[in-house]
Each structure stands twice: as C-alpha cells, then as structure tokens.
Amino acid sequence: MSKSVSDILIRQRFRTYSVGTVLIAAMSIQAVLMAPKLAADDRPNHVDVIVDGLSDKALTGQRMFNQTCASCHGLNAGGSESGPPLIHSIYNAGHHSNKAFYRAVTQGSRQHHWSFGDMPPQTTVGFTQMTFILAFIREAQAINDI
Secondary structure (H helix, E strand, O other): OOOOHHHHHHHHHHHOOOHHHHHHHHHHHHHHHHHHHHHOOOOOOOOOOOOOOOOHHHHHHHHHHHHHOHHHHOHHHOOOOOOOOOOOHHHOOOOOOHHHHHHHHHHOEOOOOOOOOOEOOOOOOOHHHHHHHHHHHHHHHHHOOO
C-alpha cells in the first residue's frame, strides 16, 4: 500500500499537536458547525427575543407574562404554535396602544393579524399584573428595536 506525499505530510503535521490541542480544535469546529442550527429558529410564528437590560418592573412583568401568557404567546412573548409573538412590529405602540392590550386582556380580541382564532378574555390577569406585563412587553420591544 503506497502512501502519497500529502498523506505523509498530514500525518507528520498532526503528530506535532497534543491530544488536547486536537480535541479543542475538534470542539471548536463542532461549535461552529452547530451554531447556525442553534441560532436559527424555523418555528412558524416565532421570533427570538432579547431581554437583556430590563428594568425591575419589566423583570417582574416578564415573570408574570411567562407564568400566565406564555402558553399561547411563547416564552418572553416570542410566539408559539398557539399564539403570535408580541415582540413584533405589528404590536408596536403606534399600532396597538397600551389601551388595546388592556382591552384584549379584559374583553378578548377578535382574530385580525394572525390565524390563531379569537383571543378569549384573560380573567385571571388583573389590572396590576397587566401593568407589569405591559412594562415587560414595551421594554422588550424597545430592546428588540420595535
């Protein structure tokens, strides 16, 4: 079995590296190859939401949102198969005022932007909770350039 010059050079080159160096290189290559898969989110009606830098009030609202609203609107209002993302340009303050959010929670909302069906009133979410939740939504929108 004959060896080509390139086979010999490759083997000689790899012999000079320690096992640790080779493992680190392999893990780095794996991380690079997997990064697009981790970063890309192809779920329909979902957006990646950045929540760094929220105020204390918005952090409280984030916790309340994730406990009461995420089952439909996704974790951090990023959307799900059951409801639209609220950290989306459609829900900017110029198009959907704070009053519209309060009204949707207390009275429900007819389907108009998305095909999830009507949103029923959320009787377990009170005015005070809604104030915190709305602080979270608006701050998260700002952080995400909406």
